[in-house]
Amino acid sequence: MAEQEEDFSSLPLPDRFQHKIWKVRKAAYEDAAKQFEATPDENDPAFRPFLQDPGLWKGAVADSNVAAQQDGIAALCSFLKYGGRESCTRTRSYTLTPLVEKCLSSTRAATKASALEAILLYIELDTPGPILEDLLPALSNKQPKVIAATLAALTAIFHNYGCKTVDPKPVLKVLPKPFSHADKNVRAEATNLAVEFYRWLREAMKPMFWGDLKPTQQTEMEAQFDKIKSEPTPKQERFLRSQQAAMARAPPPGADGAEDENELDAEPEEIDVYDLAEPQDVLSKIAPDFHDRLGSSKWKERKDALEGLFGILNVPKIKDGDFNEIVRGLAKCMKDANIAVVTQAAQCIEVLAKGLRKPFGKYRSVLMSPIMERLKEKKASVSDALGAALDAVFIATSLSECLEETLESLKHKNPQVKEGTMKFLVRCLRTTREAPAKPEVASISEAAKKLLSESSEVLRSGGAEVLGTVMKIMGERAMGPYLEGLDEIRKTKIKEYFETAEVKAKDKPKPKPPPAAAQRAAPAGGTRKVATKKPATKKPAAAPSIYAQEAPLAPQPTSRSTPGTKLAAPKPSGLAAPGGLKAPLKRTLPGPGGAASTASPRRPVAQAPPPADDEPPAPPRLGLAGRGLAGRSLAKAPAAAAPPASSMSPPPASGLTAVERAELEELRLDKDRLLRQADDFRQERSRFNSEVQELKNQNAQLIEDHTRDVLSIKAKETQLVRARSDCEAAEAMCGQLRREMERLKRALTSAERVNSPTVGLPSPSRDAMGDEGGIYRDTGMYGAPHDNRAGMRARMSYTSTLSEEKENTGDAFAGQYGRSKLSPEPRNGRTSAASGSVGRNSPTPYTSARSGGQKSSTDSARDDGNGGVESWKRAAEVTSALKAKIEQMKARQGISRP
Template sequence: MAEQEEDFSSLPLPDRFQHKIWKVRKAAYEDAAKQFEVTPDEYDPAFKPFLQDPGLWKAAAADSNVAAQQDGIAALCAFLKFGGREGCTRTRSHTITPIIEKGLSSTRAATKASSLEAILLYVELDAAAPVIEEMLPAFSHKQPKVIAATIAAVTAIFHNYGCKTVDPKPVLKLLPKAFGHADKNVRAEATSLAVELYRWLREAMKPMFWGDLKPTQQTDMEVQFEKVKAEPMPKQERFLRSQQAAMSRAPAPGAEAEEEDEMEAEGVEVDVFDLAEPQDVVSKVAADFHEQLASTKWKERKEALEGLFAVLNVPRIKDGDFNEIVRGLAKCMKDANIAVVTQAAQCIEVLAKGLRKPFAKHRSVVMGPIMERLKEKKVSVSDALGLALDQVFLATSLTECLEDILEFLKHKNPAVKEGTMKFLIRCLKTTREAPIKTEVASISEAAKKLLSESQEVLRSGGAELLGTVMKIMGERAMGPYLEGLDEIRKTKIKEFFDIAEVKAKDKPKPKPAPVAAPKAAPAAATRKVVKKTTVKKPAPAPSIYAQEAPLAPQPTARSAPGSKLGSKPGGLKAPLKRVLPGPGGAASTASPARRPVARPETPEEEEAPPPPRLGAGRGLAGRSLAKAPAMGAPQSAPMSPPPSNSGMTAVERAELEELRMDKDRLLRQADDHRQERSRLNSEIQELKNQNAQLIEDHTRDVLSIKAKETQLVRARSDCEAAEAMCGQLRREMERLKRALTSAERVNGPSAGLPSPGREHNGDEAGIYRDTGMYGGGQERPGYGNARARMSYTSTLSEEKENSGDGLAGQYGRAKLSPELRNGRNSAASGSGGRNSPAPQSYSSRPIGRDPSTDSARDGGGQGVESWKRAAEVTSALKAKIEQMKARQGLSRP
């Protein structure tokens, strides 16, 4: 057996944890616990095998042998206690279920205690939520003893860590199921858990499970609750590792006590809102709510508000679109019926209570109308309005409400002024944030005005206001605001100050931290002495100078042969003059080259170890003068001062050196900050320049775009004008085509050439028919084309009149027929310019012909010449028409 035991002990711990012999496992558990206890920190290699294989602890917690299981769970506790947070997070999911099923319900007391301690350690090392989540499924276990043990463990968790650290909502949801269990032990543990939760939550826990209990169970629970009501508020007994680290950084015991008082006060204020789940109530509001609210019958308005109150009266409301509802409730504050006003105020109260912070955006809508309605004398109405205002304030803050409150303190109605004053007093008593100085000044001015009111209620209210503010800010801070008041009023204010109960306290600004103690001191006692000297005397240099000043005449010039001042009488006075006026120590401002230290040359000095060279903390020149006697002045050694005459101990020198190092470091940091600031300023200036350049580019682009738009508008107008001109030219071309067709029909071969005897008549018909009439006003016979020519020439006349061209008078000659213009000029030069056929062919004025001129034109040669000229005009006109067609892109018909 001895050989086997030696073999077993030589095995690694993970192998022994899984051995089939329970004694080997038990010994392994014991050895592991001892090994964990002697580890220096949580990063020791002893924890590594169990972190890599967390299943080892699952087998240890659920060991089949009860004796081995006891040691296994004890080893797990040691592993968690010394292994740190990583051991907790890696093994938690593997071990909690076996501990619940086989450890908490064990028949051995030591196993149950170790199991409960392991559960509490899991909570302490990380957080409670994952542990509670692993334990809640055991509430539905098939074995009643496991359920009872689990509920007892949950009760212990709440008892040790409290409801501020452990969220009670998941447990409260499953609590009614435990009350309905058939096993009496389960019901008894459920009662204990409910009582423990009541110690922390009070009445706030009831809405979560109270309705699921039977009346007899409610009665029994009320009896249990009555026993707890008289007890003081419980305090947290165990703390998380994170909380312990925060507490270790606490500055002073007084501050810790104050923090504990605040935590205790916060524990009292746990209410239903913190535990309830948000409910969506917007969808439950009646569809015809706004129609009923606008009804002319007050009963219908009241019924609509009652229905809304039933919907809104829940512990916690999910934020939604309440704008229309809030505006309707604010409008109801002006209702003539006080029952409607009261019900609307109750709706505002429950809505603000259920929303809390999200209601702050609706404050400005309802607060003014509610305070305006404070003029009602009926107590039920004023109480409902006051409760609504209180809930509105709890959803916001004093800073947000103060402006409206101070405005209504100036109201002409005394009832409104009184109700607003009482509301402000309640706000000051319930707020947790002390008002700032400007707010204190505004409140004090308004309260001092109330002190001079004619009604006693307002005067007392003003004194109570000042007393409450004094309770928050302190008597000294309120002194300047009470100047000018008589003693009677000050006495009244002092009475309210003594009885006022507030939750906010004006905390003074923290004082600047004293000079830090040296980090590297030889011993604890020495550190205490150094701290006293550095705190009480941050600049101990004057005391050092006081000790060195009497020693100034003792050294002579003999000790200075190695210095540059040795040849001068009284050569040591110059260094002493540099030392004495120097601020911050003997070598605080002098450079290392100017800090000589006169060291003694006695045998004792040679045997003693030299003082540490501390850079700027060594004497006047920063170097030793021990070699000076070897240069020819041995007789000066007995007259050198002893080492104790320096006036500074080694600790003080170390302190001084550390302060100098800190000073240098701070100077370097200041230089770095200045450089960083310069760099940032240059970057800012560069960004400003870039921004200005971008703005300039943007402006230039905008102007360019506007210029392009203007050009586009002009181009469009030019295009429209060109299109109009094209249309005119197109119409003109059509008319010319019709005129050409008519001319071809008249001058073509189908018409036949005129006979020699009628040559004059044909010429008149072909060329000069545009006059159309004889002098007597009758049309000449045989000239059927005269009407077409006259319409053509009249059309040209209309074009000249309608055109805006400055050359409209020459339109027919200049634009249509340059050849005709040349022919006309030649004809005019040949025949006097009056009887030429060309101008009469394109004239728009009807000219009456004289028979004498017609007869003068008759002649054979003259007629042939006129016929040729007409042919030339016709060909020129055809060429011009073809050119116009080519320009317009039209095809010849």
């Protein structure tokens, strides 16, 4: 044993790492850990064998002996801790898989702790991304203990480094799978991981996996979330090496501006769900008939179309695409007469802006003005939906982009629009992270000061709140000039809002330029100042050039620019040589002297491309035109004689370049003009489309009104036809009643003729029968007055009997008015009175009704004297009562008498 131990200790560490005896390997792991701890830096030679052969760590981590494995993982942790970034990048591909599959689920607590520490060190030394890529496949392992251990490791990673350093999106995508696992330990670890995510992300985590959970699981998770809602947002406990280096380079808290920056960094930044979600293509999900339904004349169809669109757009992140038609349709809906349609359209705009974010900026100008115009609605649900849509538009853009429409809407005549816009501006100032520029502050202040003089208290308070919020951003001193002229009461109100306002942006003074930049800018400024003195520098510079050079002006195609103009121009041409620019400056500064003449031969090369836009004022140019051109032309002859090829090339090139530059400027102007025209045409086309859509809606409304009127007319016609039919039926009934009355009259006449007491007595006429009271007034019709009391009693008794009979039967004209109860009918084989076959001595139905039975011929003969007259009178009374009844029936049915 002694020989083996002596031999083993003399072996190098790589050989001992691979020894077949586990005790040798265990001792090697312990020796390696001690060596790594004793190294001065990561470049020590002790790390070199393990960097050259990183597979040694795979055997150490996956050692078959659990005791040796524990020391092997501890040695790996020491190697990573002191070996630097290279120790991480070279070994993680060999060690991460065995760490996850064999070490994290170990029964030894020390092994599990060392394995977790190794994984955390791998993240600390480099980046978390590769580590997560190797950990996530373990969630599909067949062994539940491996899945549970992996979930616990992920929980520790996010607990130590936080969701700002480690991207949670890959884990959130696969998190629903462990929740559906059969093993309870796996589900418990998944719950712990979800709770850890909620500590960092809050509600932003839910859209990623919440819909895949069962309702019972959602209820349980909500109960877990309620326990930690009151906890503050956690802070990162471990930092990457790159973060540690950045913090080491940061200035101490007492340095200039460092304290403010640390205070800002200390504020927990809320993680947005937009950053976690994957973009979704929603354009392909929109129904093909969406625009037709949106332009329907029925508000219900328009609302249903917008509800379907809202369901499609309500996703955390939307893939960018062509939403122009949809945006124009939503802007059109802002003018809809139905507030339900307006509310639903505002909600669609809100989710579209939240889903697109920055790409939504190109649609802002189309939507903001219609939304603000609709703020005139007084219903709270509509104004809240419009305000939420405006807030989403602001989040997708910026304060500077939204400011123009906002300030314009503050001038609206409607106080509701002013109030809604003012509230939106206050919300923008509170949430913006970029302080407005000085011109924007001036515009906002002027608009807010106008609100201070409004008649409404809400608008006056809103103006003071706007100024107080801007003061909170810019500072009291910076806002002093904008508050001049206000009385003390308004300033006090503004100061109150300033003290209570909460903003996220702070105006920071711009840093001063470095001294070196200031020194470099000084000579340039001096050169420009000298160059601006055109008359003083041109006149002495032209004379030496005339005497020094003599040549024709043939090669120069243009005469617009002179040497004097080039000397006066501060900016160099695009084709001028760097050295050529110094010659005219050197010649200009000293004035007329020897230095000027030495600079003259080099001037044509420097001034080859004369810019067309650099023309001096007229008097200096005309005074030096001849001499300047002569000086420039004379300089070309010696230059052409010395180097013919190289010296003659710049002038033609320079002349051609000037022409091309002029053409280029013209083309640019034409392009700008065409772009403006195209923009105008697009706006006009959009306006025409809006008008066409309005006309379509009006046409549809007119068609609907016309259809409604036609249906109403048809209903009236139907009622009229029914009324006419009822009138005809009533007229037919009246005619039938008239005929029945005539028949009864004829029957009475026949009865009167038959029952006359003497042959010589005159028969009553038709007029006498029609007169209700004539037979009673005429006292001499039968030769004697009718004042017999017995006869009167008999008539009264008969009338009462007839009335009782009518009440009992209910209808005196039963049987289709075919036969009246008073009409004569055959009795005991005798014929009817209407047929004319009844004899004089035959009893009438009236006498039979009065007596209650048939009478014999003797009784009839006995009653012939007075009974006929009495029967006739009774018939007249019955006729009168029948006529009265007919008149009452006509009055009830509304039939006028013919």
